[in-house]
Amino acid sequence: AQTVTQSQPEMSVQEAETVTLSCTYDTSESDYYLFWYKQPPSRQMILVIRQEAYKQQNATENRFSVNFQKAAKSFSLKISDSQLGDAAMYFCAYRLGSNFGNEKLTFGTGTRLTIIP
Amino acid sequence: DTAVSQTPKYLVTQMGNDKSIKCEQNLGHDTMYWYKQDSKKFLKIMFSYNNKELIINETVPNRFSPKSPDKAHLNLHINSLELGDSAVYFCASKGGTGTGGFGEKLFFGSGTQLSVL
Numbered sequence: 001a002q003t004v005t006q007s008q009p010e011m012s013v014q015e016a017e018t019v020t021l022s023c024t025y026d027t028s029e030s031d032y033y034l035f036w037y038k039q040p041p042s043r044q045m046i047l048v049i050r051q052e053a054y055k056q057q058n059a060t061e062n063r064f065s066v067n068f069q070k071a072a073k074s075f076s077l078k079i080s081d082s083q084l085g086d087a088a089m090y091f092c093a094y095r096l097g098s099n100f101g102n103e104k105l106t107f108g109t110g111t112r113l114t115i116i117p
Numbered sequence: 118d119t120a121v122s123q124t125p126k127y128l129v130t131q132m133g134n135d136k137s138i139k140c141e142q143n144l145g146h147d148t149m150y151w152y153k154q155d156s157k158k159f160l161k162i163m164f165s166y167n168n169k170e171l172i173i174n175e176t177v178p179n180r181f182s183p184k185s186p187d188k189a190h191l192n193l194h195i196n197s198l199e200l201g202d203s204a205v206y207f208c209a210s211k212g213g214t215g216t217g218g219f220g221e222k223l224f225f226g227s228g229t230q231l232s233v234l
């Protein structure tokens with residue numbers, strides 16, 4: 001079974017600084033997708049960034065980038081120039097690369113990120 | 118327009134009651150899901166439907182019965198509510214083949230916070 005581990009229950013960072021959230025996963029599959037979701041106090045689940053396992057290039061979305069190490073099964077999220085609005089729970093998630101409705105997102109336990117003004 | 122809408126947002130009820138949560142998506146997606154987020158913020162899939170057919174049932178008690186009258190709706194009915202059912206329930210949807218590929222992201226509703234007293 002696939003598992004996703006986030007070893008940092010809480011992190012904090014000064015505004016405008018950079019922070020990295022860790023995620024490791026376990027799978028025997030070669031075709032899969034990895035995601036970071038953000039959940040602010042509003043409860044809404046917001047996709048931050050996604051990575052296809054077959055792509056070697058790390059995904060980036062503005063201030064958000066990932067360090068995807070396939071062999072090590074590691075998928076960390078780097079947030080540059082942290083802003084107050086980045087404060088939220090961050091969930092790492094894994095999904096098999098099928099498309100028949102039988103795939104599912106497996107989530108990590110989350111990291112609560114606090115931004116210090 | 119909200120892409121995935123859930124009602125109600127909050128539901129407070131007594132143990133033993135039966136309640137329903139409704140979900141509708143206006144994205145034309147084929148696949149819909151129910152996820153449960155417990156008090157420790159852990160998110161776990163409960164069900165998925167693809168074109169009104171049940172695809173995933175993750176060992177959820179049979180007091181929980183999803184119903185998909187059409188591909189835009191996936192409702193969740195819960196019988197004989199128990200204290201342990203208190204959680205936030207998220208509906209989500211995802212496009213199928215030809216709508217963006219296997220990495221198509223999930224669109225989440227804003228969640229229904231269920232409190233069983």
